[in-house]
Amino acid sequence: MNYLFTMLKKLFSALYLGSKSLLIESQKKKMTATNIVRVRRLDDQCTRRMHGQFTYKLLYESGVSKERVFNFNRLISEPNSEALSRLQCNISKRLEDNYRKKNRSAAKAVDVNTEVFIDIKLFDEHGTEVDGSVPNSEAWVDGGSLKIEDVLYSIEVNPPRILEARLPSVIMTGFPVIPEFTLEFADRLECDFEWSQAAVPEVLIGCDFLYTPTVKDIGHRLTLTIIPKRGDRQGFSVTVVSDSEVKTGPDLLPILSRQNLPVKDTSVNNCRVVSYNLLAHTYTDTEFSRKELFSHCPVGYLEYDYRKSLIAKELLGYNADVICLQEVDNSQFSNYYQPLFRFHGYSSFLCSKRHYKIPKNWHAVEEEPTVNMDCEEKGDESLTEASVGTEGEGQIICSEGSAILFKDSKFRLVADCTINIATALETDSRYADIKEAAMNSRLVTEKLFYRSGCCVQTVVLESRDDKSKRLCLATTHLYFHPLGSVVRLLQTAVALRHIHSVKSSYKSEGCSMPVLFCGDFNSAPNSKIVQLVRSRGVSDNDGVWNENALYSMEGVNLQHSLYLETACGFPKYTNYVPQFKECIDYIFYEKHCFSVESVTSLPSEEFMASHRNGIPSENFPSDHLALCCELSWLPLE
Incomplete structure (x- = not known):
């Protein structure tokens, strides 16, 4: 008897709920939904589909309502009626499937109509119903609307x-x-x-x-x-x-002792400068790096998530007005350094290294195996091919480069005058003598044009408090190979000519515009590269042109008219790894325009030796040490 009563109850329920009109009327009275349809549509030749998403609350025959997210992916060229028909089917199917599941036994006993009809209409931004033949690309527009039963959705195209x-x-x-x-x-x-x-x-x-x-x-x-x-x-x-829990940070004493915190803002007449090679992640994320180049450093301290935290803390602690960075990973710049320093009031600009692709008929010259000066025998793993537009198709863009940052409260950007050295040699007649000399050596040509992506990142800044004070700020990272002095010498010559040209173009009467030239020069203090910068010349008969048989080339007379000196002197080391310890990083300044007020000291040799005789380490995030000094504008002569 109880069984029969139960079956009759189910049958009555099935007959009642099988009525389309009754079911839909119930839905019309009770359904609500999120009121936005988000449509992603890229109107280009490659992307010919649109993706949409909206949330709709379904009321089932049991009285239970559930919010469901519906997605659609349609050709932008198809008539919108087909997209609407598909949406209609998807929503109806959800209701029908639930209905069949709840009434499976009754449905077997009686043929019940379970089809559910959902009324869907599309309107333009003026409230006019869109003709079904209009393609999706024109039908789904900002300000338009989608109506599902009595629920009206506004359409957002390409939402955040x-x-x-x-x-x-x-x-x-x-x-x-x-x-x-x-x-x-x-x-x-x-x-x-x-x-x-x-x-x-x-x-x-x-x-x-x-x-x-x-x-x-x-x-x-x-x-x-x-x-x-x-x-x-x-x-x-x-x-x-986060995958990991918060843990106690490392001892900051090595960094903090250099900075003499708190570091105050500089005066209008002063400028604090930092130059720092960060050691790009792309050069530590290999088995060779972990087991050979930086075997002294525990793997956990090589992880970039660890190192970049220390880098950020150190850089912010200097409270510098201008910062020049080398070996900045492109992705880390956009995802980490740029937003971090923007938050702290800095503008920042990245310049990725780039060079020409090696011609198909080019036969590379073999070099002698050697331990790198700057631990940068890193191969070409960091290179990705990309078109560079106006600079010529087929150039290779490296995954790291340099970056310039400056305080917005201190300076405003007047001009970005950055150049790529390979491109400049190829296209600018001002460097014709350097190009002609380089082309006489196959290996020098290969390194200048096809291997080294060296750029001279150059900006002109103007003091916000005193418009008579301008600054020509440049940074670079020269070719690394210990035997390639002539390559670095030619790169430096191009850089100095370019910097002089920028200064001449933007210096005006009554305006002080000194030069700051910072970076990783991969050159010791007694090198011809440093001589060229400080002494303003290297002759065409200098022995440097033939000091190595592989890089031997016809000499070229190199001169410039900038009076530059190193602000931080010549410390024993700025690059410190077990197999190499040398001063190769510099902040050069025009000595008749600036005076050096202070220089941040480097850690002692005894202290460095206690850190596994090399960095990076637990307390030092790079294989280089940051240079920091404070300069003061001299009165105009």
Whole structure:
């Protein structure tokens, strides 16, 4: 009897709910939904599809309602009626499947009509229904709307979106944590950020894009929610949780003792300068690097998530007005250094190394095997091919380069006059004598044009407080091979001519415009490269042109008219690894325009020797040491 009663109840339910009109009427009265349809559409020749997403609340016959996310991926050329028909089928199918599942027994006993009809219409920005024959590319527009039953959605084309996001694998107290995330149609500066400990996500501990963990965070994983925005638009949020727990950071004494914290802002008449080779991640992320070049350093301290935290802490501690960096990974610049320093009031510019592709008929010249001066026998793993547009197709863009940063409160950018040396030699007649001499040596030609991506990153800055003070700031990273002195010499000659030209172009009457030329020159103090910079000349009959048989070439007379001197002197070392310790980094300044007020001292040799006789290490993030000095403008003569 009970069984029969149960079957009759199910049958009645099936007959009642099988009515399309009754079911849909019920849905019309009770359904609600999120009111935005987000459509991603790239109108180009390669991307011919559009991707859409919206949330819709389904009310099932049991009375239970569930929010479902619906996605669609359609050709932009197809009629919009086909896209709407597919959406209609997808929503109906969800309702029908649930209905069949709930009423499977009754459906077997009686033929019940389970088809559900969902009314969907598309309207343009004026509220007019779009004809079904209009292609998707024209039908789905900003300001338009999609109506599903009685729920109206506004259409957003290309809304703010987070493509990917991650937190560093190493998170330490006292060191800023910055998420790496990729945005589409969003502005990083407008996004919202919510930091919390993973164990208590409802308690916010930070709301900036960076967060510096405290002792209270030790042992906890961090959670970050990012809400992408652009103007008045907001996309779907993304939440990421750190893989590792917050731990205590390393001893900062080696760095802090150099900086004499707190470091005050400089006066209008002074300028604090830093030059630093960061040791690019691409050069430590190989078995050869870990087992040979940097075998003295535990692998954990080579991890870039660890090293970049120390780099950031050190650089910010100098409170410099201008910073010149070498070996900056392209991806780390855009994902880490640029947003970090923007947050602290700096503008920053990256210049990736680049050079020409080796011609197909070119036969490379064999070099003698050697231990590199700057530990940079790194091969070409860091190279990726890319078109460079106006600079000529087929150039190779390296995965690292140089970067210039300056305080927005101190300077404004007047001009970016950066050049690539290979391109300049190929296209600029001002360097014709250097190119002609280089072409007489096959190996020198190969290194200048096809192997070394050396650039001269050059900017002209103007003081915000005193427009009579301008600065020509340049940085470079010269060719590395110990035997390639003539290559570095020619690169330096091109750089000096270019810098002089920039200074001449932007210097005006009554305006002081001294030159600062910083970087990794891969050259010892007694080298011809340093001689050229400081003594303003190397003759065409100098022995340097023939000091090595492989790089032997016809000499060229090199001269310049800048009066440059090294601001930090000649310390025993700026590059410090077990197999090589030498001064190869410099901050050159015009001595008749600037006076040196102070120089940040380097760690003692005894102290460095205690760090496994080489860096990087637990306390030093690079194989180089940062140079820092404070200069003062001299009165105009």
